[in-house]
Amino acid sequence: MKAVRLLLTIFLALAMLSIFGYLGVRTMLYFSAQYGVFEKITAAFLLFAEGFTMLHAFGYFLNIFHVMTTPKQSRLSTNAVPELHDYPPIAVIVSSFHEPIEVVEDTLICFYNMTYPNKHIYFLDDTRYDRPNADPQEMAAYRAEVDAMCQRIGVNLFRRRWRGAKAGMINDFLDFIQGKIREGFEFQSFEDTARTEREKYILVFDADQNPFPDFAEPLVAFMEANQGLAFIQTPQYYTNFEINRVAHGAGLQQAVFYEYICEGKSMQDAMFCCGTNVIFRVQALVDVGGFEESSVTEDFATSLKFHLHNWHSAYLNKICAFGLGPEDLGGYFKQQFRWALGTVGLFRTVLKNFVLHPFSLTGWKWWEYFLSGTHYFVGWVFFIMMISPILYLFLNIPSYFVNPELYFLFFCPYIILTLSLFFFTLSQRRYRLIELAQGIVLQAITFPVFMRASLLGIIGIRGSFGVTPKGSGQAMPLLFLWPQLTMAIACFAAIIWAINRIYFERTDVVPIAANAFWCFYHFCILSTALYFNNPIIKRGQKEDAS
Numbered sequence: 001m002k003a004v005r006l007l008l009t010i011f012l013a014l015a016m017l018s019i020f021g022y023l024g025v026r027t028m029l030y031f032s033a034q035y036g037v038f039e040k041i042t043a044a045f046l047l048f049a050e051g052f053t054m055l056h057a058f059g060y061f062l063n064i065f066h067v068m069t070t071p072k073q074s075r076l077s078t079n080a081v082p083e084l085h086d087y088p089p090i091a092v093i094v095s096s097f098h099e100p101i102e103v104v105e106d107t108l109i110c111f112y113n114m115t116y117p118n119k120h121i122y123f124l125d126d127t128r129y130d131r132p133n134a135d136p137q138e139m140a141a142y143r144a145e146v147d148a149m150c151q152r153i154g155v156n157l158f159r160r161r162w163r164g165a166k167a168g169m170i171n172d173f174l175d176f177i178q179g180k181i182r183e184g185f186e187f188q189s190f191e192d193t194a195r196t197e198r199e200k201y202i203l204v205f206d207a208d209q210n211p212f213p214d215f216a217e218p219l220v221a222f223m224e225a226n227q228g229l230a231f232i233q234t235p236q237y238y239t240n241f242e243i244n245r246v247a248h249g250a251g252l253q254q255a256v257f258y259e260y261i262c263e264g265k266s267m268q269d270a271m272f273c274c275g276t277n278v279i280f281r282v283q284a285l286v287d288v289g290g291f292e293e294s295s296v297t298e299d300f301a302t303s304l305k306f307h308l309h310n311w312h313s314a315y316l317n318k319i320c321a322f323g324l325g326p327e328d329l330g331g332y333f334k335q336q337f338r339w340a341l342g343t344v345g346l347f348r349t350v351l352k353n354f355v356l357h358p359f360s361l362t363g364w365k366w367w368e369y370f371l372s373g374t375h376y377f378v379g380w381v382f383f384i385m386m387i388s389p390i391l392y393l394f395l396n397i398p399s400y401f402v403n404p405e406l407y408f409l410f411f412c413p414y415i416i417l418t419l420s421l422f423f424f425t426l427s428q429r430r431y432r433l434i435e436l437a438q439g440i441v442l443q444a445i446t447f448p449v450f451m452r453a454s455l456l457g458i459i460g461i462r463g464s465f466g467v468t469p470k471g472s473g474q475a476m477p478l479l480f481l482w483p484q485l486t487m488a489i490a491c492f493a494a495i496i497w498a499i500n501r502i503y504f505e506r507t508d509v510v511p512i513a514a515n516a517f518w519c520f521y522h523f524c525i526l527s528t529a530l531y532f533n534n535p536i537i538k539r540g541q542k543e544d545a546s
Contacts, residue, residue, distance in 0.1 A: 005068060008425075012065055015417040019054045019061075022414040025406065026050055039397050042388065049384040052377065057418055059371045063264025064425055070267050076232065076316045081218045082225035087118040090216060090279075091177060091199040095124040095169045099207040101145050103324070107210050108153050116216035120195050121155040126169045128162045151190045159186040166275075167291035167298035170204070174282070174290055199282060206276040209236065209323035219279040219316065230284035230311035231303075233262070234277045234318060238325035244473065244535050245438075246332050247325035252431070252439030254325075258317070259429050266315035270368035272303035273313070277321045284311045296462065297342025304346065304369065308353065308360055327473040328535045329481075336446050337453045340376035344457030347373030376457075378443070379450025386487055386522045389515035393494040393501070445529045448483040473535040481529050488526035491519040 030047050092111045096104050104123070111121045125146055129139045150157040160172040161184030176185055177199055189195070201223060203216060219232050235258035238251040265271045275298070285291070288309050292301035306313060326332035350369045353360060361369070391397045423433050478485065498516035502509055 009065070009068060011417065011421055012061055012068075014413075015061055015421050016058060018410075018414040018417050019058050022410045023051055023054050025410040029407065042391060042397055045384050046388045049381040049388075052374075052381050054414075056371060056375065056378075059367070060261065061418075061421065064260045064421075066264045066267045067260050075263070075267065076222055076314050078218055078316070078318050082221045084217060084221040084224065087116065088200040088220065088224070089118050089120065089195075089197055090116060090201045090203060090220065091120050091122055092203045092205070092211075092216075093122045093124055093170070093173065094205045094207055094209075095126050095166045095173075096207045097165070098127040098142065101142075101149060104146075104207050105149055105153070107205060107207055108149070108155050110210040110212075111155065111205075112153055113213050114211060114216055115213045116220070119216065120191065120193075120199060122173065123150050123155050123157050124169050124173055125157060125159050126162065126166065130162075147188070150188070154190050154192060156191055156195075157186075157188040160184050164293040165296075165298075167293040167295075167302075170202075171290035171293065174202075174285055177282075178286065202280045202282060202285070204276060204278050204280065205321065206323065209276045209321050211277070211321040215320045216279070218318075219320075222314070222316070223279060223281060226312070226314070228310075228312045229281065229314055230288075230306040231273055231278055231280045232314045232316055233271055233274055234316050234320045235262075236274070236277055237319045237322045239322045240324050240327060244325070244327050245532050246329060246442070246535055247327055248435075249438045249442030249532065250325045250332055250335075252435050253443055255429075255431060256426065256436070256439060260425060262315045263317055265368050266313070268364040268368055269312050269314075269362075270307070270365045271313040271315045272369075272372065273299040275299035276323075284309075287311070294462065295342045295346055296338050297346065300343055300372070301346050301349070304350065304353075307365055308357075329476050329529075329533050330474065332442070333446060333449045337449050340379075340450050340453035341457045341461075343373060344376050344454045345460065345462065348458065348460065376450050376454050379447040379452075379454060382444055382447040383451060383487075385518075386491065386526075389518040389522075390490050390494045392515045393498045393512065393519065441525050441528050442532060444525050445484050445532065475533050475535070478533075481533065484526050484529040488523055488529075491523035491526065494519045495523065 026047055030043055033043070035043055092114065094104070094107055094111070108121065108123060111119075123146070125143075127139075127142065127146075128134075129143055131139075147157065158173055158176060160169065160176075160182075162168075164171065172182070172185070175182065176187065179198075201220060203211075203219075205211065215234075219234070222232055223229055236254055238247050238254070240247040241251040242248065262271060278299075284306060288302070288305040288311070290302075291298045292305060295301040303313060326335050347370075350366075350373050354366055358366075423436060426436055427433070495516050498512050498519070501512050502516075
């Protein structure tokens with residue numbers, strides 16, 4: 001085992017060196033090339049895109065290095081749960097905005113079945129019953145269904161005057177359990193056991209996330225043993241992972257994030273909250289003024305507040321709950337747009353705090369927030385990577401090659417080492433290459449969503465909160481996939497043009513062939529938009545075609 005770890009460490013070091021080596025060569029080639037003005041600009045964009053990719057790859061491998069070199073006893077693990085001497089009161093909550101009753105009911109039943117003895121369950125009904133253009137009879141019927149469901153299951157029901165979406169609802173609930181009753185608060189208790197003391201911790205779930213019965217005990221034990229912890233995050237797992245293409249790809253993206261990345265962030269005390277399957281210390285929430293309501297990714301923004309106020313965070317890498325992933329591209333794009341908009345918007349706050357208060361966080365925390373805050377610029381990066389070989393093949397802009405031999409000498413070690421390490425390390429967590437590729441491809445075809453969201457986020461447009469649709473599984477009209485399909489056609493046309501150039505010109509064969517290869521690679525990726533746009537149900541199960 002030690003020999004394997006040593007070998008993996010050596011390969012990690014080589015991969016990191018290859019990243020810097022390749023980037024150094026690319027930078028040298030850029031400045032030494034005799035480009036015109038337009039060529040210089042396009043080459044600069046490409047260099048930026050490659051530098052961005054390598055910087056984030058370096059951050060990923062750095063997290064793997066931290067996971068490998070940190071002693072197991074320094075991590076949160078279910079194999080070393082502290083002894084829980086008593087059971088402080090906890091609030092188990094779900095905030096719901098007009099979610100399907102059957103989805104919410106499953107979640108509340110899972111809450112009810114949790115084995116923690118001193119729990120109080122709250123359904124935070126955030127539905128806007130006075131929405132313009134809403135059918136009053138339909139809304140009244142939904143409200144009555146919610147009341148009946150809570151009474152039937154035996155959970156508390158909380159409503160308030162609508163504001164601030166999920167963050168505002170949880171903040172109002174936080175005021176309520178602290179005894180700060182305001183106008184518009186409505187509370188109905190359907191519990192068998194009356195609430196006699198204020199809750200010390202809050203467990204937050206999305207409406208479609210169902211915790212296992214033993215969810216709370218280990219998390220409360222860790223919180224009790226570490227009084228400086230503001231929250232502990234746990235992973236998400238999608239139960240529709242195997243029956244839906246979009247949910248499958250989305251789930252694999254989550255898997256990559258929730259393995260080494262989250263573990264590495266946690267070891268640097270830089271883990272951020274993901275909004276569900278998480279336990280919060282009420283005292284910490286009160287100390288920072290509650291959830292941040294100015295961002296559509298209130299969880300990420302609130303995590304920064306915790307760290308700036310010297311609270312700590314942690315991650316427990318154990319699946320403790322299961323839920324539903326987005327079931328079509330429309331739902332997935334909506335989810336990703338909200339995440340990208342809020343995360344990039346918060347990056348402006350991260351930069352501001354870094355400039356004004358550079359010592360308010362450690363260097364490792366600033367580094368992790370920088371990586372997280374810039375992640376969704378990946379849409380621009382992928383677009384630049386796609387357009388560059390097309391420009392070379394049609395316009396002969398030499399942004400990819402100045403000296404092909406030297407380029408390949410450094411590119412091949414970089415790409416072989418980094419991809420091999422990425423797939424090998426995740427294979428150690430029992431993920432297959434073909435599955436990981438699906439997650440990567442799904443993210444790639446989302447590039448127009450990321451481009452738009454990151455642009456709006458960086459100029460300060462907040463956007464509005466929206467829940468991810470459940471149970472839809474509908475194909476999008478092809479018109480909505482025009483960016484992906486247009487780029488696919490452009491890549492295919494560039495391949496045909498490259499074949500003609502090689503056949504008739506018989507010069508620059510190596511750079512033309514290399515760029516044609518990248519066009520083919522991008523064409524294959526972009527074509528999967530049609531694959532994911534048909535949310536296929538696993539063979540043997542019925543699919544509602546309506």
